[in-house]
Amino acid sequence: xxxxxxxxxxxxxxxxxxxxxxxxxxxxxxxxxxxxxxxxxxxxxxxxxxxxxxxxxxxxxxxxxxxxxxxxxxxxxxxxxxxxxxxxxxxxxxxxxxxxxxxxxxxxxxxxxxxxxxxxxxxxxxxxxxxxxxxxxxxxxxxxxxxxxxxxxxxxxxxxxxxxxxxxxxxxxxxxxxxxxxxxxxxxxxxxxxxxxxxxxxxxxxxxxxxxxxxxxxxxxxxxxxxxxxxxxxxxxxxxxxxxxxxxxxxxxxxxxxxxxxxxxxxxxxxxxxxxxxxxxxxxxxx
Amino acid sequence: xxxxxxxxxxxxxxxxxxxxxxxxxxxxxxxxxxxxxxxxxxxxxxxxxxxxxxxxxxxxxxxxxxxxxxxxxxxxxxxxxxxxxxxxxxxxxxxxxxxxxxxxxxxxxxxxxxxxxxxxxxxxxxxxxxxxxxxxxxxxxxxxxxxxxxxxxxxxxxxxxxxxxxxxxxxxxxxxxxxxxxxxxxxxxxxxxxxxxxxxxxxxxxxxxxxxxxxxxxxxxxxxxxxxxxxxxxxxxxxxxxxxxxxxxxxxx
Amino acid sequence: xxxxxxxxxxxxxxxxxxxxxxxxxxxxxxxxxxxxxxxxxxxxxxxxxxxxxxxxxxxxxxxxxxxxxxxxxxxxxxxxxxxxxxxxxxxxxxxxxxxxxxxxxxxxxxxxxxxxxxxxxxxxxxxxxxxxxxxxxxxxxxxxxxxxxxxxxxxxxxxxxxxxxxxxxxxxxxxxxxxxxxxxxxxxxxxxxxxxxxxxxxxxxxxxxxxxxxxxxxxxxxxxxxxxxxxxxxxxxxxxxxxxxxxxxxxxxxxxxxxxxxxxxxxxxxxxxxxxxxxxxxxxxxxxxxxxxxxxxxxxxxxxxxxxxxxxxxxxxxxxxxxxxxxxxxxxxxxxxxxxxxxxxxxxxxxxxxxxxxxxxxx
Numbered sequence: 001x002x003x004x005x006x007x008x009x010x011x012x013x014x015x016x017x018x019x020x021x022x023x024x025x026x027x028x029x030x031x032x033x034x035x036x037x038x039x040x041x042x043x044x045x046x047x048x049x050x051x052x053x054x055x056x057x058x059x060x061x062x063x064x065x066x067x068x069x070x071x072x073x074x075x076x077x078x079x080x081x082x083x084x085x086x087x088x089x090x091x092x093x094x095x096x097x098x099x100x101x102x103x104x105x106x107x108x109x110x111x112x113x114x115x116x117x118x119x120x121x122x123x124x125x126x127x128x129x130x131x132x133x134x135x136x137x138x139x140x141x142x143x144x145x146x147x148x149x150x151x152x153x154x155x156x157x158x159x160x161x162x163x164x165x166x167x168x169x170x171x172x173x174x175x176x177x178x179x180x181x182x183x184x185x186x187x188x189x190x191x192x193x194x195x196x197x198x199x200x201x202x203x204x205x206x207x208x209x210x211x212x213x214x215x216x217x218x219x220x221x222x223x224x225x226x227x228x229x230x231x232x233x234x235x236x237x238x239x240x241x242x243x244x245x246x247x248x249x250x251x252x253x254x255x256x257x258x259x260x261x262x263x264x265x266x267x268x269x270x271x272x273x274x275x276x277x278x279x280x281x282x283x284x285x286x287x
Numbered sequence: 288x289x290x291x292x293x294x295x296x297x298x299x300x301x302x303x304x305x306x307x308x309x310x311x312x313x314x315x316x317x318x319x320x321x322x323x324x325x326x327x328x329x330x331x332x333x334x335x336x337x338x339x340x341x342x343x344x345x346x347x348x349x350x351x352x353x354x355x356x357x358x359x360x361x362x363x364x365x366x367x368x369x370x371x372x373x374x375x376x377x378x379x380x381x382x383x384x385x386x387x388x389x390x391x392x393x394x395x396x397x398x399x400x401x402x403x404x405x406x407x408x409x410x411x412x413x414x415x416x417x418x419x420x421x422x423x424x425x426x427x428x429x430x431x432x433x434x435x436x437x438x439x440x441x442x443x444x445x446x447x448x449x450x451x452x453x454x455x456x457x458x459x460x461x462x463x464x465x466x467x468x469x470x471x472x473x474x475x476x477x478x479x480x481x482x483x484x485x486x487x488x489x490x491x492x493x494x495x496x497x498x499x500x501x502x503x504x505x506x507x508x509x510x511x512x513x514x515x516x517x518x519x520x521x522x523x524x525x526x527x528x529x530x531x532x533x534x535x536x537x538x539x540x
Numbered sequence: 541x542x543x544x545x546x547x548x549x550x551x552x553x554x555x556x557x558x559x560x561x562x563x564x565x566x567x568x569x570x571x572x573x574x575x576x577x578x579x580x581x582x583x584x585x586x587x588x589x590x591x592x593x594x595x596x597x598x599x600x601x602x603x604x605x606x607x608x609x610x611x612x613x614x615x616x617x618x619x620x621x622x623x624x625x626x627x628x629x630x631x632x633x634x635x636x637x638x639x640x641x642x643x644x645x646x647x648x649x650x651x652x653x654x655x656x657x658x659x660x661x662x663x664x665x666x667x668x669x670x671x672x673x674x675x676x677x678x679x680x681x682x683x684x685x686x687x688x689x690x691x692x693x694x695x696x697x698x699x700x701x702x703x704x705x706x707x708x709x710x711x712x713x714x715x716x717x718x719x720x721x722x723x724x725x726x727x728x729x730x731x732x733x734x735x736x737x738x739x740x741x742x743x744x745x746x747x748x749x750x751x752x753x754x755x756x757x758x759x760x761x762x763x764x765x766x767x768x769x770x771x772x773x774x775x776x777x778x779x780x781x782x783x784x785x786x787x788x789x790x791x792x793x794x795x796x797x798x799x800x801x802x803x804x805x806x807x808x809x810x811x812x813x814x815x816x817x818x819x820x821x822x823x824x825x826x827x828x829x830x831x832x833x834x835x836x837x838x839x840x841x842x843x844x845x846x847x848x849x850x851x852x853x854x855x856x857x858x859x860x861x862x863x864x865x866x867x868x869x870x871x872x873x874x875x876x877x878x879x880x881x882x883x884x885x886x887x888x889x890x891x892x893x894x895x896x897x898x899x900x901x902x903x
Contacts, residue, residue: 016340017351024355027369027414030379034372045382128528130475132500133520136513139504221362223478224497228505238364238478245368245482252372259365270360277359278422281468437592438625440612442639442686452638456629 028263034256038068042252056253060261067253074249080258083240087262089151090226090236091219094158098219099212101159102166107196109167110174111182123164131161131224142229149231157225162215169214169280173207174200210276217266237262302515311491312516315499318405322495323473326412327466333413334420338428339450341421356422358415367482370411374398401492404484408493411479416469423465427458471528477501496520541604542567543726544589544694549598551584558584560750562598566694571720571727573741575734575773581750582730583622586696589728590619602693618687618695618725622702624679628672632663632682635671639690657689660722676703677712688723695727701736713739734774738762746770768894771823777856779892780829782822782864795822795893798863802886803839804893823892829868831857831882833875840883843868845876859884 034042035056037049055067061079066072108114115122138157139148147153177200185195201208223238230239241262244255270277306312337355341348358366374380374397381394397403431454439449477497480486486494486502494502500520503513542565551559559581566572574582587593589600591612600607607615627635636657640650658664661681666674674682680700687695700716701709717740720727731737737744738758745755746769754766765771771779784797795802802822832840843866847858855872858865861884868884876882 010345013340013345020337020340021351021354023414024358024418026379027366027373028357030373031369043377045377045379047379125525125528128471128524129521130477130497130500132475132477132497132504133517135501136504136510136517140510217360221364223362223364223481224501227481228501238362241364241368242482245371246485252375255368256372259368263361263365266362267357267360270357271353274353274356277356278419278426281359281419432625434621434623434625435627437612438619438621438627438686439638440592441590441615441617441619442690443613443642444638445613445642448642453627 028260031256031260034253035260037253039070039072039251039253040068056251056257057261059251059254060258067251072249072251074244074251074254075247076244080237080240080261083235083237084261086151086154086230086234087220087237090154090158090234091216091222093155094162094219095212095216097155097159098162098166098215099170099208102163102211103170103208105163106167106170106174107200110171111179123167126164135224135228138225138228148229149233151234153229154226154234154236157229158219158222161222161225162218165218165280166211166215169211170204170208172279173204173211176207177203207276210273211280213269213273214276214280217269220266302512303519305512306516306519309516311494312499314491315494315496318494319474319476319496322405322409322412322476323470326409326416326473327470329409329413330417330420330469331424331462331466333417334422334424337417337421338425341425342428355418357418359418361415363415363478364482366411366415367408367479370407370414370479371398371483374407398484399488401488404488405493408476408479408483411483412473412476416473420465420469423461424458427461428454431457474524543570543603544728545599545601545604546585546589547599547601549585549588549600550596551581551588551593551598552596557750559588559595562747562750562752564745564752564755566726566728568726569724571729571740571742573729573731573737573744574747575731575737575741575744576747577732577773579749580747582747583698585747586619586698586728586730589694590617590696591615592619616690616693618684618690618692620680620683620687620695620697620700622699624676624683624703626671626674626679626682626686629670631668631670632658632674632678633667635682636685636689638686643690653689657685660688661685661719677708680704680712684719688725692725695723695725697727697729699731700729701731701733716740735776738774746773763890765823765892768821768823771892771894775825777826777867777869779823779825780866781894782866784820784822785818786820795820797822800841800862800864804888804891806888819895821894823894824866824886825890826856826867826869828887828890829859829866829870830885830887831859831868831870831873831876832885833873833882835883837883837885840885843882843884845878845880845882847878848876857882 029047033047033049036052036054037044038051038053038055041049041051051068053068055065059065059067059072061081063074063077063079064071105114109119142148142153147156181203182195182199185199186192190198221238222236223242226234226236226239227242230236235243237258241255241258244251244258273280341352361369372378376394376396380397385393385395395403397407435453435457436449439453444452475497476495480493480495480498481501484493486492486498491499491502500513500516503509503516544566546562546564549559549562550557562581562585564572574585576582584593588595591607591610595608602615602617627638630638633654636654637650640653645653655664658667661684663678663681663685666678669678671679671682680703684697684700701712704712713736720740729737729741741758743755743757744761746753746761748769754761754770756764761770762774765774765779768781772781782797782800784795784800784802787794787796787801795804831843841861843859843861845857846860846865849856849858850872853872854869857868857870857876859868859882860866866884
């Protein structure tokens with residue numbers, strides 16, 4: 001009798017797993033399918049393209065090239081190389097600065113209780129508020145210092161926005177290292193910088209890397225602020241996607257291929273730090 | 288751009304009073320609240336369900352787990368894009384799901400109806416964030432000491448009863464934190480709404496609070512009013528969270 | 541009919557044989573103790589009886605019924621874990637009532653049962669306290685109460701006193717003993733503490749490496765250990781063990797070890813017939829080595845005192861008798877000090893001789 005119950009349980013479980021997997025994979029599967037389809041098939045329900053093409057991907061870089069053999073009209077005329085590079089630069093440098101500054105700040109908060117409870121509450125508060133609430137003052141400020149549509153503006157913004165995340169995450173990792181080890185080194189005459197270099201950083205390397213990757217994912221996916229301050233020069237990939245969607249002349253296939261390209265970095269990095277994802281998304285409150 | 292803000296006239300208090308009479312703001316708040324009120328419980332329940340399916344050992348557990356996690360890693364706009372493509376009139380949801388099941392004429396134009404469009408937006412959010420709830424709840428369930436489960440077994444409890452009386456009560460504090468964190472994020476939703484409906488159909492039938500403030504600041508260029516609304520929202524959220532989190536934090540400790 | 545019968549029990553984890561071949565039975569109202577060092581398989585055996593582990597082979601019978609395929613929920617056995625496993629989120633009352641609620645016992649009846657049991661284990665005044673706030677001994681009582689309130693057929697206890705500090709342990713041991721007599725359920729007890737076993741059990745099964753080395757009543761095990769392991773394990777301080785060899789000369793048999801010799805001619809027959817080799821081990825419990833300041837017994841041996849451990853009314857004397865070190869546990873003699881010479885007599889009736897190779901008792 002116990003045997004039978006085990007078998008039903010297993011069958012049910014795998015059935016549910018399959019259902020869950022289909023649900024999870026559905027959107028991406030459809031996007032993959034679309035991205036290899038020609039315009040004639042864009043409105044058809046078949047998953048596997050009858051005549052698969054890669055023109056959707058190519059036309060992202062050469063917008064005036066034919067798709068599926070015929071020219072298709074859209075109001076987007078720029079290739080996506082610029083937005084792609086912009087995203088990389090903004091996310092990359094933004095992450096770099098956020099991690100650098102954030103690490104030092106986190107060290108201060110963790111070891112020296114810098115800022116007291118106010119810092120903790122404040123960083124939490126900034127995460128709580130909708131980004132949109134900062135848009136108006138941001139516009140005012142940026143336009144007055146002429147940072148609109150500039151790399152400096154975007155990078156500075158990304159750094160600022162993810163700084164609180166960086167501090168939170170790294171503080172968590174730093175807290176796990178007993179301060180006694182650092183104190184022992186200090187007693188032996190090492191300078192605080194040496195202590196950082198030789199002791200703290202090697203010990204928290206994993207956590208720091210995970211934090212950096214997580215913040216990169218956040219910056220890469222960031223949309224609202226990029227939308228607000230970019231006009232033509234510093235459009236990032238997400239902004240470009242929104243332009244495609246609202247463009248005159250909808251091109252499903254190209255939208256799909258663009259979307260897929262945009263997911264590659266964040267999903268790849270996401271898998272690298274799989275274990276730390278929960279820590280990141282919950283400010284380390286859970287773990 | 289490039290106003291000379293230093294010398295601009297001060298708009299003053301009337302802006303704040305204006306906010307209280309603003310119907311559009313009111314509706315944006317309502318919509319956002321409805322969004323959170325629907326999405327949060329569903330994400331929790333589905334996450335719990337998924338965690339239960341994953342409880343225990345079985346072949347391919349690691350593989351399935353990896354698959355389940357990736358929605359969280361996708362940029363939010365792409366999630367919006369993906370669902371936008373799926374729910375197009377000639378898209379797979381209509382063509383592969385509704386037509387075969389409910390026959391000709393059951394295809395829906397999702398994005399011309401505000402309620403339906405809103406539902407699609409909610410589905411997209413649920414799709415993306417249920418895995419997070421799943422991870423948190425699963426970790427909590429797995430952390431329940433085996434001894435307690437065994438003790439309950441010896442006392443005669445069935446697996447369902449053990450779930451109800453032992454496992455779930457023990458993950459309650461964890462669940463509360465997860466709900467709060469996810470709830471706060473849900474309130475800020477912007478990207479998927481912008482991509483899928485832009486606030487439409489029409490002018491603002493699916494406008495959430497973030498989108499409204501954005502529109503005020505950028506589209507209508509009503510900067511001073513946008514700031515006023517922003518401040519009100521800031522104060523409101525700070526107050527609500529301060530009040531709500533304090534007692535909960537004490538309890539969790 | 542015995543309440544519990546365990547037959548040819550064997551349990552393998554991967555390549556590790558935790559339980560090799562265990563057989564025993566427990567009668568109604570009897571307390572059996574599984575005694576042995578860590579890793580000997582006693583806890584595994586207990587878990588198999590409870591139904592938490594499935595034996596690789598062998599059978600378990602409860603009240604004459606084979607229960608191998610019966611899940612733990614249905615076995616009507618009480619199990620008290622080593623760490624008590626009290627539900628931290630439930631009150632003491634709810635913890636005890638848990639099993640009753642599972643069986644859907646009507647409210648009034650349930651309340652009475654819980655209160656009665658609570659009185660028995662003396663937790664009436666903490667019925668509302670949540671599980672996580674209890675102290676260790678309170679947890680233990682609640683764990684026991686939780687099991688016995690269901691009138692189980694059999695009660696299993698896994699090292700119940702291991703978590704309690706030494707001082708409280710004495711008291712808990714006494715309480716446990718008292719409780720057992722009052723309740724009267726067949727009990728199987730697992731421990732590595734031989735003192736616990738000796739005071740609380742009717743019968744003891746000494747286990748080592750998945751096998752029962754010897755089973756019997758407390759006195760049987762103490763007085764007639766079947767092999768070196770059992771002899772050494774039981775008794776505090778442990779039995780004195782000395783390698784020696786028998787020397788036969790002029791019709792007399794003497795056990796010699798270096799300069800030490802003990803005449804055991806009265807057991808000559810037994811020694812000659814049963815000893816397979818020339819290597820034997822002589823065993824004598826410290827309590828059976830009596831000391832005197834003067835040589836009152838002509839056969840007494842001269843011993844030099846190396847160390848005195850006073851333990852109250854008695855003292856443990858570390859002696860050197862012509863070479864080998866011997867422990868004696870005798871009455872306290874404050875006049876005896878390190879370096880003194882005393883006269884030691886071995887109680888001949890309490891001698892044990894073991895074959896060094898097979899480790900079995902010959903005497």
